[in-house]
Amino acid sequence: MKKPITILLSTGLIVSATFGFQSTTEAAAKTYKNCTELNKDYKGGVARTSSAKNKGGKTKYKPYVSKALYDANKKSDRDNDFIACEQ
Known part of the structure; x- marks a missing residue:
C-alpha cells in the first residue's frame, strides 16, 4: 500500500x-525600451541560441544567450540574425 x-x-x-x-x-x-537600455545590462546584446552568427560584422562583446530574453526583445534585432542589440 x-x-x-x-x-x-x-x-x-x-x-x-x-x-x-x-x-x-x-x-x-524583461522587455527593454531600446538597445541603449538593453546594453546597460548586456553589453554584447542577447542571442537566442549559442549558435547564432552575427551578420552585422565584427563586435566587441560576446552576446548573452537566453531564448526567453531574446523573444521578449525580438523587436530590437534589426538584421534578423537572432542576436538583439549586438555591439
Missing part, C-alpha cells in the same frame, strides 16, 4: 516542480 502512494506523491512533486520552473523563467524575461 505504501509503494503506490509514494509513487503518486513523487510524480506529483516532479510535475509541479517542472511546471513551476518553466513559468518562473518565462516571467523573468
Whole structure:
C-alpha cells in the first residue's frame, strides 16, 4: 500500500516542480525600451541560441544567450540574425 502512494506523491512533486520552473523563467524575461537600455545590462546584446552568427560584422562583446530574453526583445534585432542589440 505504501509503494503506490509514494509513487503518486513523487510524480506529483516532479510535475509541479517542472511546471513551476518553466513559468518562473518565462516571467523573468524583461522587455527593454531600446538597445541603449538593453546594453546597460548586456553589453554584447542577447542571442537566442549559442549558435547564432552575427551578420552585422565584427563586435566587441560576446552576446548573452537566453531564448526567453531574446523573444521578449525580438523587436530590437534589426538584421534578423537572432542576436538583439549586438555591439
